[in-house]
Amino acid sequence: MRVLKINCRRPALKNIKIAAQSIRKGKLVAFPTETVYGLGADALNAAAVSKIFKAKGRPLNDPLIVHIADKEDIFRLSKDVPGEAAELMKIFWPGPLTLVLKKSGIVPDIVSSGLDTVAVRMPSNPIAFNLIKYALTPVAAPSANLFGRPSPTCAQHVIDDLEGKIDILIDGGKTDIGVESTVIDMTHKPFRVLRPGGISVKELKDALGEIEINSVNDNIICSPGMLKHHYSPQARLLLFERSGEQIKEMRKMALEFKKQGKKVGIMTTSENQKEFRGFKIKAIGSEDDLKTCAFNLFSVLRSFDTEKTDIIIAGGIETTGLGLAVMDRLRRASSKRC
Ligand code: TXA
Ligand code: MG
Numbered sequence: 176m177r178v179l180k181i182n183c184r185r186p187a188l189k190n191i192k193i194a195a196q197s198i199r200k201g202k203l204v205a206f207p208t209e210t211v212y213g214l215g216a217d218a219l220n221a222a223a224v225s226k227i228f229k230a231k232g233r234p235l236n237d238p239l240i241v242h243i244a245d246k247e248d249i250f251r252l253s254k255d256v257p258g259e260a261a262e263l264m265k266i267f268w269p270g271p272l273t274l275v276l277k278k279s280g281i282v283p284d285i286v287s288s289g290l291d292t293v294a295v296r297m298p299s300n301p302i303a304f305n306l307i308k309y310a311l312t313p314v315a316a317p318s319a320n321l322f323g324r325p326s327p328t329c330a331q332h333v334i335d336d337l338e339g340k341i342d343i344l345i346d347g348g349k350t351d352i353g354v355e356s357t358v359i360d361m362t363h364k365p366f367r368v369l370r371p372g373g374i375s376v377k378e379l380k381d382a383l384g385e386i387e388i389n390s391v392n393d394n395i396i397c398s399p400g401m402l403k404h405h406y407s408p409q410a411r412l413l414l415f416e417r418s419g420e421q422i423k424e425m426r427k428m429a430l431e432f433k434k435q436g437k438k439v440g441i442m443t444t445s446e447n448q449k450e451f452r453g454f455k456i457k458a459i460g461s462e463d464d465l466k467t468c469a470f471n472l473f474s475v476l477r478s479f480d481t482e483k484t485d486i487i488i489a490g491g492i493e494t495t496g497l498g499l500a501v502m503d504r505l506r507r508a509s510s511k512r513c
Contacts, residue, residue: 325407444490
């Protein structure tokens, strides 16, 4: 695996073009986006796309997002782009919003897992943007982690999961947002948020009016990849939703596991750290700063694994703004909800 270090603010085109050539040749390139690192291949080359599934150990029934660098390309990928989708593209692209649309004939079945829809997004990260631009083809890219693991927010996370399995890794530093894009199904009304992410539900409601939102407990899995048990660290994660009893119950559970000789880690807000003296504590950010909580989420989960933690006791945060995306990931990662 070749690692190309590229400054995200001033991306060196020479290195971007090397990576873009590799995409054109059907190879796999991991690259930073503004959300998380993606594992990219030429979206119109089915053989190249099949390598993504193999490298990640991802089941073939979990479709990929197609990334573009020119808004007009959406009309090649879908012949049925509703006016509201065009409106969202105007407001939120480039950026962390993925639109699910009826797919056109050029999208290989392996990209969409045989569905008649395709998920499309235009990333704003300058490395991602230029990589796609110079590849001269749409780029299919899931998050660049092993299937089921927390998404990667820096190059080291990609190395930890995929070293030896991919051709190029572009190291562009830490990703800005830290959780994945919001996925919205635009194929029928009311439009439905399949995955909360970098664009908040409120922002989408302001733009579209009423929309529906998939929750972790919905029985209908509209987005096949949104499995209930996902984003998991190797340690067992127990999530305690926000309540008056949250701290008391977290402490009780932590003590119980400590008594059993387990290595316990506490994941909480910076305000609540003082409540857990004597334990290994990691703060994801202030409860007033949900952006920072999102930015730190996956790297904190991964660092518990590096330290061989057995049990993570996690405190839930508010579900406004980016908090909903954070809580969605934690609910999916938790083996028991309290
Ligand atoms: O921020 C992101 O979205 C990152 C960066 C790399 O762009 N990508 C990402 O991809 O998170 P992935 O594969 O980890 O998640 C894509 C999600 C999955 O839950 C998948 O099921 C859903 O999008 N998806 C893809 N195509 C779909 C489709 N046609 N219909 C419904 N859901 C779809
Ligand atoms: Mg993923």
